[in-house]
Amino acid sequence: MTSQTELNHYSSEHNHNQCVSLALSTAQSLCNERGVLLTTIRYQVLTLIWESHKAVKAYELLDRLRPLQAAAKPATIYRALDFLIEQGLIHRVESLNAFVGCRCSDQQHEQLLLICKLCEQVDERPAPEVMSALLDESKQAGFMIHSKAIEIHGICIHCRTK
């Protein structure tokens, strides 16, 4: 039996409320373990990001945060984003200047991102074969990896078949 939160978010059976709960509680646990503060603002921004599986822009987040934090300014958002990225709770989508919740923040964080041009949803995949091929290639090049951005743009299965 598969838990609903493990289902791909394209699936009609995907229970997003459960998906968000899991993300938020995982975030809270990780921050506790690490002795860092998931403050109100940070939690609110993380919640806003998790409203969907779409990548969200910083200034869009700012607009959506303002009803909750009247004083919110660009720095408010960027600080929260910096924190969430540092803690591996969200991904920055480099090719969109946007941000998306990470569904595997307790495991390997860097993933392959499949970004749909139609629905704008981002599917993150561990893609072990890709990662190991990247390691091999880097090793051959004598290159020491610090971080990876592997972003594929195209059309997701849901948008193709509907």
Place this chain on the structure above:
Amino acid sequence: MTSQTELNHYSSEHNHNQCVSLALSTAQSLCNERGVLLTTIRYQVLTLIWESHKAVKAYELLDRLRPLQAAAKPATIYRALDFLIEQGLIHRVESLNAFVGCRCSDQQHEQLLLICKLCEQVDERPAPEVMSALLDESKQAGFMIHSKAIEIHGICIHCRTK
């Protein structure tokens, strides 16, 4: 015997003048074949990008173009960059908002980019195993690929060993 332009640009034997000549003449040929114009401005911008193997920012290019084109404005640069990207003559490095010459514009254009944090040089590699793993993974996900950005940040072999 290996031609000098085929040598990795980290090598001390790398002849960059030759490297640039090849890039510019390839660009010219490709544009001829395709019936598109490599205008003066576009050629100048391409030449500026090829001054090194580092990724260059748009506004830095603008500053360097102005001595040659007094009227140059942001749109001037961004139009030239758009053209060069469309023609596969340069790469946009998404994770840096910067641009780098493409050394394989006559072949497969999308490549793995190894980006050094120290010398800022970008090494592009066809990385066939990585590409085929990406294809497999996308196929499994039912995802139709339009474009790829595969960008690895770290320390290059030259910076590690010097």
Place this chain on the structure above:
DNA sequence: AGGTAATTGTTATATTATTACATCAGAACT
């Protein structure tokens, strides 16, 4: 030469992100 499409000039503005410094809140110590 005249008509057309592509390119460039020009101005303004939108979007994304950072810096610097002041203030505040909580923990740790005296």
Place this chain on the structure above:
DNA sequence: AGTTCTGATGTAATAATATAACAATTACCT
């Protein structure tokens, strides 16, 4: 309780990146 330190937030200004809109010019085709 007061003092000090640290991390977080408030606030204002500005930097850096990118696009839109429309006019003028140039290249190209008949």
